[in-house]
Amino acid sequence: MRKLQNLIEAFADQSMNGHKRSTRKVYVRFLHDFDLFQHNQGGSENDWQHLQEEGVVLAWLRHQGTHVGKKSLGLRLRVLRDFFEYLKNRDLITCNVIDQLHRRYPLKGWRGLAEAGRGANPVAALNRLRPRERFNGPWGKQMLEFILLKRRLGARYEFEERTLADLDRYLADADLSFEQGVPSSFIDRWLLSQTGNNEYTLHTKRRVSERFFEHMRSLNLIQENPVRSSRPLPRRTLRPYIFSKEQIREILQKARSMPDIPFFPHRGATYEMAFATLYCLGLRISELCRLRLSDIDFENGLLSIRPSKFYKSRLVAPGPKYLEKMKHFMEVRPLLYHMTREETPLFQSYYGKSMRRSCLGRVFRNLAREMGLIAKPGQRGPCLHSFRHAFAVHRLLRWYRGGEDVQAKLPLLSAFLGHVNITSTQVYLDMIPELLEEVHLRFQAHCENHFFHSRRTPS
Template structure:
């Protein structure tokens, strides 16, 4: 994504984005936010960078009403970071951003699928009928949803998988330059290996030999294979959820595609607790496996379910009172 800027700060915006991307950051949403501010400066006919003062920043924020504090705070945060960089580069003496973030009310927790519910999703996915533009939908979507729940992959990582990224001999997926510009290796076990092998062989039987750059998941084959769109996968998942109509407890978001990844993380932590593994000692491993920027992002999962909090409480009680461990065992 490469934007053209036209305001008095246009060159600074471009330099800032180049600097961040040189550090491996994607900065696509930040670029969109800076484009909005750039357009605002042009419309207001701001011809001198010295005129970018707190009042102008607040006028821009007011011109972009946001219904959710999180959206407003993101826009404000982009400006705050940009001008902080300007100051660090000695392009400005001080930042003109004076606005404060909006308070965020308690956020809804993500919906977490139980194993039986995931099995229902996979069954419904395998029963999806083909159509003229999407053959073999059942096989394709069942495999995609299995990868999301079984390996905790992001949907964007799955749809961008190429045949060369699947190493069946070593039971590895190569996730190339995913979120935060990271590339990582994701190992998989025998059951997932069998499912992937069946899917790849199915592709050979139906369409011929795979080429290294072929997208693993595609509904378009002529004149070339193109990867599926994230929106297409998300919409299909949404239709399956409507058929299931699962109960959503108060304080929990409606289930959506990314909840499969959340469910993988929580299920992994629960399994560690119940088998005597200390999650705090393994949190870094899970963070790396899932491609998080840092373990703090993964630690959030420790606080979102009653089951995890209960397991953590029991672990602490056993630590604090050895007699309690004997009672529980």
């Protein structure tokens, strides 16, 4: 298919400019190999419908799997997916069949698809990659109604939905019927099964389930709340991890030096700017991932934060150094698929979508491990949210050292962080040695002034 070969070259010229010449050559060879394979399968130069058949892609996966490992095959699948998207955007095909396969069988990602295609029975292997349907258990209907009620009251209830879905699956696997109710012992076992969660997450999940069953009790569907009679979880008050400014600089430097990888040119610059944004603006991770190009106003020096927790939106004014850094980032930022619309994500992943929390977290954990960042006793480990803690504490420290009226400034910090009230902001004001020292010096100065002033006052 000479026409398809010409399109492959055009696709490479347009979409692979950010890659090294050797990498681009390898990717183009992948596409030419697929072109030859599908032509031998009966493809016609004027019949593009052949590229929209799942059978052709699965047959190609099986053919490639005989001599290519699943990691390499997953990479080839992503290259082919991008090429199909290129054809779709030019109305040469009506659907991207690889994208459809990826959405329908999302478990294990691209490697899962590659592994399934290499197997002797790809259909059965693909079915194992289907996500389990939610809320099909004994309490599924009531949980969906409860989630809908909370969202009508203004809550996002995303983490809570995942928690209740997991609980419903657990109860379904235990063969508990609705009429049997939920013994408290099953709540204990469910929480014990959450081996990958830390103490804070377990307490949050327990609280979510308690609120659901309390609502069920108010509807007279159960007599007692099984969570309240379950075994209480051990509770420790852990202080958040606060980065020092030196640690912040090292994190940004290490992020900047990260090498580019296939489909992710300027990878280091992207992660450096993302981490700098979390620290300099004190954003939540979800707020960072939702940033769009239209949210930046360089002319007025403002950044628009879209509705997040409590459905609150706000405008923040970054400092001049941050804006200068952002302008430089915009110059080197990879424009995947030449997407420059207003709704284009500011921090893009491989395929032009918003960068995911999981990607940010994985990269940060690798950097923290490389730096040897370890929590002290009674302290939570370093995480992405630690940037937000550090922003709040460092700002407070600067105010103390500058002789500012900190109590008068707290509402400003609360508004900048997007909190409903000052009480929410106090969570971030964890005491560090430098902050305690500044508070001590100010208190000492106040006492001395008051003491000497009292001695000079005539009786």
